Amino acid sequence: MAPEDLTYVPVGATRERAGAAWTRAGVPPGFRVLRARHRVVAGGDEADRAALADDLRAWRVHRAAGVRVRADGPASPGRRVVTLLGVGPVALHAPCRVLWVDEEGFGYGTLPRHPFMGEEAFRVVRRDGDVWLEVEAYSRPASAWVGVLGPAVPLGQGVYVRLLARAARRLHGRRPGTQP
Numbered sequence: 001m002a003p004e005d006l007t008y009v010p011v012g013a014t015r016e017r018a019g020a021a022w023t024r025a026g027v028p029p030g031f032r033v034l035r036a037r038h039r040v041v042a043g044g045d046e047a048d049r050a051a052l053a054d055d056l057r058a059w060r061v062h063r064a065a066g067v068r069v070r071a072d073g074p075a076s077p078g079r080r081v082v083t084l085l086g087v088g089p090v091a092l093h094a095p096c097r098v099l100w101v102d103e104e105g106f107g108y109g110t111l112p113r114h115p116f117m118g119e120e121a122f123r124v125v126r127r128d129g130d131v132w133l134e135v136e137a138y139s140r141p142a143s144a145w146v147g148v149l150g151p152a153v154p155l156g157q158g159v160y161v162r163l164l165a166r167a168a169r170r171l172h173g174r175r176p177g178t179q180p
Contacts, residue, residue, distance in 0.1 A: 005097065005111050005112065006097060006109045006110065006111065007109075007110045007111060007112060007114065007117040007142060008028070008031075008109065008110065008117040008118055008119070009028070010026065010028065011099065011109055011119070012026070012099065012100075012119075013026035013027050013119060013138060014099075014100075014107040014119045014120065014121035014136055014137070014138075015099065015100045015107055015121075027138040028138070030140055031117075031118055031138040031139060031140050032138065032139055032140060032153075032154070033136075033137070033138050034120075034135065034136065034137040034138070034139070034154070034157050034161075035134075035135075035136050035137075036134070036135045036136075036158065036161040037132050037133070037134045037135075038132065038133050038161070038162065038165030038168075039130050039131070039132055040052060040124070040130075040131045040132060040133050040165060040168045040169050040172060041130060041131035041169075041172055042130050043129055043130065044126065044129075044130060044131035044172075045126075046126065048131050048172065049124055049125065049126045049131045050103070051172070052124040052131060052133075052168055052171070052172055053103060053104055053105055053123075053124040055168070055171050055172075056075075056105050056106070056122055056123075056124055056133075056168070057074045057075045057101060057105065057106055058074045058075075059071060059074065059075070059081075060171060061122075061133075061164055061167050061168050061171060062083065062164065062167075063167075064167035064168075064170060064171050065160075065163040065164045065166070065167035066163065066167075067083050067084070067085060067163075068083070068084040068085075068091075069081060069082075069083055069084075070082040070083075070084070075098045075101050075105075075106040075108075076098060076101055077098055077099065077100060077101060078097065078098065079097070079098045080095065080096070080097055080098075080111070081095070081096050081097075081098065081108065082094065082095045082096075083096070085160075092115060093113065093114075094110075094114050094115065094116075095110070095111040095112070095113055095114050096108040096109060096110055096111055096114065096120075097109055097111055099119070104123040104124055104125055105121065105122045105123035105124055106121070106122060107119060107120065107121035107122070108120060110139075110142070114142060115141070115142055115143065115146045116139040116140065116141060116142050116146065117139060117140055117141075117142045118137060118138045118139030118140060119137060119138055119139075120135065120136070120137035120139070121134075121135070121136045121137065122134075122135055122164075123135075123136075124168070131172075133161075133164060133165050133168050135161045135164065137157070141153075
C-alpha cells in the first residue's frame with residue numbers, strides 16, 4: 001500500500017473502532033462525521049451476517065445499488081478501487097485505496113481526484129439478533145466546487161447509504177433458506 005497517495009491525515013480512524021461503538025476519536029478537526037446503520041435482516045444469524053459481509057467485500061452490494069466499481073478483485077489491503085456514480089461524462093469518479101479488511105467488512109481512504117478527502121468503513125454486523133449494515137466515515141471537500149454543495153452533501157451521503165442497504169436486502173433475500 002502507498003499511504004503517501006492518500007489525500008488526508010491521519011489515516012486509520014475507521015479501523016480504530018475494532019468492534020466497539022465508533023466515535024469521533026482520531027478524526028481530524030474540520031472533517032464531517034457520518035454514521036449510519038440500517039437493519040438488513042431481522043432475526044438473521046451468523047451465516048447471514050457472514051454471507052452479506054462476503055457480498056460487501058466482493059463489491060456485490062455496491063454493484064447491486066447501481067454503483068459501478070472498477071477494482072481488480074475483492075476488497076483487500078492496498079487494492080485501488082474507483083467507484084462511479086452517474087452516467088457518461090457526468091459520472092462522479094471516486095478513487096480510493098482499501099486500508100483494512102476483516103470479517104465484518106472493510107475501510108478505504110481517498111486518493112487524488114476523489115471529490116472528498118477522508119475515510120469510509122462498511123461493515124455487516126449482528127446486534128440484538130438482527131443483521132445490520134453500518135457505514136462510518138469522516139470527510140471534507142477536496143475542492144472548492146464540492147464545498148459549494150454544502151448542505152446537499154450530507155443528504156447525498158444519506159441517500160447513498162440507503163441505496164447500499166436496500167441492495168444488501170435484495171441480495172440477501174435471493175439466498176435460498178434465508179429471510180427476506
